[in-house]
Amino acid sequence: MRAQFVLSEIGVGLRRNLTMTFAVVVSVALSLALFGGSLLMSDQVNSMKGYWYDKVNVSIFLCNKSDAEADPKCAKGAVTSDQKKQILGDLNKMSTVVQKVTYESADQAYKHYKEQFGDSPLASSLTPDQMQESYRIKLVDPQKYQVIATAFDGRAGVQSVQDQKGVLDNLFELLNLMNRAAIALMALMLIVALLLIVNTVRVSAFSRRRETGIMRLVGASGFYIQAPFIAEAAVAGLIGGGVACFFLVVGRYFTIDHGMALSQKLNLINFIGWDAVLTKLPLILATSLLMPALAAFFALRKYLKV
Amino acid sequence: MIRFDNVSKVYPKQTRPALRDVSLEIERGEFVFLVGSSGSGKSTFMRLILREERTSQGQLHVLGKDLARLSNWKVPQMRRQLGTVFQDFRLLPNKTVAENVAFAQEVIGKSRGEIRKSVPQVLDLVGLGGKEDRMPGELSGGEQQRVAIARAFVNRPKLLIADEPTGNLDPQTSVGIMKLLDRINRTGTTVLMATHDQNIVDQMRKRVIELEQGRLVRDQARGVYGYQH
Numbered sequence: 424m425r426a427q428f429v430l431s432e433i434g435v436g437l438r439r440n441l442t443m444t445f446a447v448v449v450s451v452a453l454s455l456a457l458f459g460g461s462l463l464m465s466d467q468v469n470s471m472k473g474y475w476y477d478k479v480n481v482s483i484f485l486c487n488k489s490d491a492e493a494d495p496k497c498a499k500g501a502v503t504s505d506q507k508k509q510i511l512g513d514l515n516k517m518s519t520v521v522q523k524v525t526y527e528s529a530d531q532a533y534k535h536y537k538e539q540f541g542d543s544p545l546a547s548s549l550t551p552d553q554m555q556e557s558y559r560i561k562l563v564d565p566q567k568y569q570v571i572a573t574a575f576d577g578r579a580g581v582q583s584v585q586d587q588k589g590v591l592d593n594l595f596e597l598l599n600l601m602n603r604a605a606i607a608l609m610a611l612m613l614i615v616a617l618l619l620i621v622n623t624v625r626v627s628a629f630s631r632r633r634e635t636g637i638m639r640l641v642g643a644s645g646f647y648i649q650a651p652f653i654a655e656a657a658v659a660g661l662i663g664g665g666v667a668c669f670f671l672v673v674g675r676y677f678t679i680d681h682g683m684a685l686s687q688k689l690n691l692i693n694f695i696g697w698d699a700v701l702t703k704l705p706l707i708l709a710t711s712l713l714m715p716a717l718a719a720f721f722a723l724r725k726y727l728k729v
Numbered sequence: 730m731i732r733f734d735n736v737s738k739v740y741p742k743q744t745r746p747a748l749r750d751v752s753l754e755i756e757r758g759e760f761v762f763l764v765g766s767s768g769s770g771k772s773t774f775m776r777l778i779l780r781e782e783r784t785s786q787g788q789l790h791v792l793g794k795d796l797a798r799l800s801n802w803k804v805p806q807m808r809r810q811l812g813t814v815f816q817d818f819r820l821l822p823n824k825t826v827a828e829n830v831a832f833a834q835e836v837i838g839k840s841r842g843e844i845r846k847s848v849p850q851v852l853d854l855v856g857l858g859g860k861e862d863r864m865p866g867e868l869s870g871g872e873q874q875r876v877a878i879a880r881a882f883v884n885r886p887k888l889l890i891a892d893e894p895t896g897n898l899d900p901q902t903s904v905g906i907m908k909l910l911d912r913i914n915r916t917g918t919t920v921l922m923a924t925h926d927q928n929i930v931d932q933m934r935k936r937v938i939e940l941e942q943g944r945l946v947r948d949q950a951r952g953v954y955g956y957q958h
Binding site: 634638641645648 | 832
């Protein structure tokens with residue numbers, strides 16, 4: 424009896440406020456789609472950063488056998504253990520500039536590469552001995568990249584000195600900016616959604632004040648009186664969450680796989696997979712259910728005497 | 730059943746108390762009229778019993794419970810033992826007579842079987858047998874008030890509070906309602922009824938409590954509406 428009663432009350436309530444319900448659904452859908460989109464964007468940035476991006480500032484790549492044939496800088500052949508010792512020794516002497524040095528072997532480099540690019544065609548054609556050994560350096564002051572570059576660039580056994588941030592920084596900055604814009608827009612939409620819910624609940628409580636008044640007098644519990652209102656908001660929110668999930672799935676499908684087909688145009692970038700999208704969906708659905716329910720609960724404390 | 734001990738009530742932003750220093754006791758099974766002019770504190774008196782308002786001073790016990798100490802979440806349980814009837818009936822216009830009565834049981838989670846049994850029973854008791862499927866709009870005022878009484882009584886409350894139940898009814902219909910309330914009272918239910926209806930009070934010869942400007946000015950065992958000297 425209870426469940427049936429509550430369900431019928433929800434149906435009546437949602438239909439009575441059809442326009443309001445629609446507004447709630449749309450605003451929840453938009454805000455959560457933006458929320459999910461920004462989560463996916465930061466996933467994308469992280470997957471592009473690779474293993475070393477946030478850990479080091481400068482990488483010294485050492486010559487390997489294939490470099491010795493192809494790269495004029497490595498004309499003297501692959502790096503020797505003496506050269507490595509010398510480089511490491513010099514790095515350790517520069518303790519005012521260098522905070523930490525990590526050595527990455529070719530095998531480790533291969534492993535990290537595999538982690539980042541997974542099963543892309545580029546990665547599967549690669550073997551460990553094609554990878555370069557490297558020194559990964561964390562600087563005391565990230566701006567002092569030039570000090571390392573002048574000291575080691577052109578040295579025997581060194582293929583290149585790379586400022587880790589320089590390569591992708593501009594792109595990441597752009598992505599971060601977009602991300603922040605998405606978050607700001609999401610916050611705005613979220614506020615709109617919450618205000619709409621509060622207003623819907625207020626209208627709903629007002630139009631049902633006769634029922635709730637009687638319920639109160641005959642001793643219905645607070646939960647029983649409030650449940651239809653809260654469930655109403657939760658159902659509307661959940662529909663919005665479903666729409667947001669739909670947006671995300673369709674969004675990934677048309678930007679990465681088909682439509683814009685970025686995965687074919689930019690095949691050097693490791694794009695996020697479906698797993699990244701699918702793991703976001705439960706979070707979005709849960710948010711879409713709980714957030715409006717909570718908003719309704721607090722609105723009821725103000726507009727519905729129990 | 731109900732005990733007021735030096736109860737006062739001052740509403741916020743008002744200097745004049747709505748009730749001042751009221752002490753009285755209503756026993757189980759009594760039938761009590763509450764009289765007094767508008768603004769004398771009758772409504773406040775009833776709202777305090779229903780725990781719609783809290784006392785400002787003094788102690789109020791209803792059904793053995795100190796209302797000041799009753800936590801909010803226990804209030805619904807307490808109200809299930811009270812029935813309430815109003816001057817304006819307060820029926821749900823889009824529900825049938827039977828549904829209106831059943832509503833009072835649905836919302837406190839009574840089982841369907843229980844509802845199916847008790848609703849026709851109580852409708853018979855108030856004299857509305859056969860009108861289960863009518864809408865409130867199709868009924869006369871007296872019949873609507875009977876529905877409201879059925880709804881208030883269907884959960885078998887220990888106390889029935891009626892706030893001017895005959896205020897909107899003609900004298901003859903009012904007599905019918907009073908007979909019904911009297912019958913409910915005879916089942917052991919305490920009845921507290923606020924009224925302006927002099928004839929009814931004079932005819933029934935029940936206990937009369939009179940309030941004037943928030944003070945208890947009369948408490949008479951077999952009283953009449955006005956003062957008797």
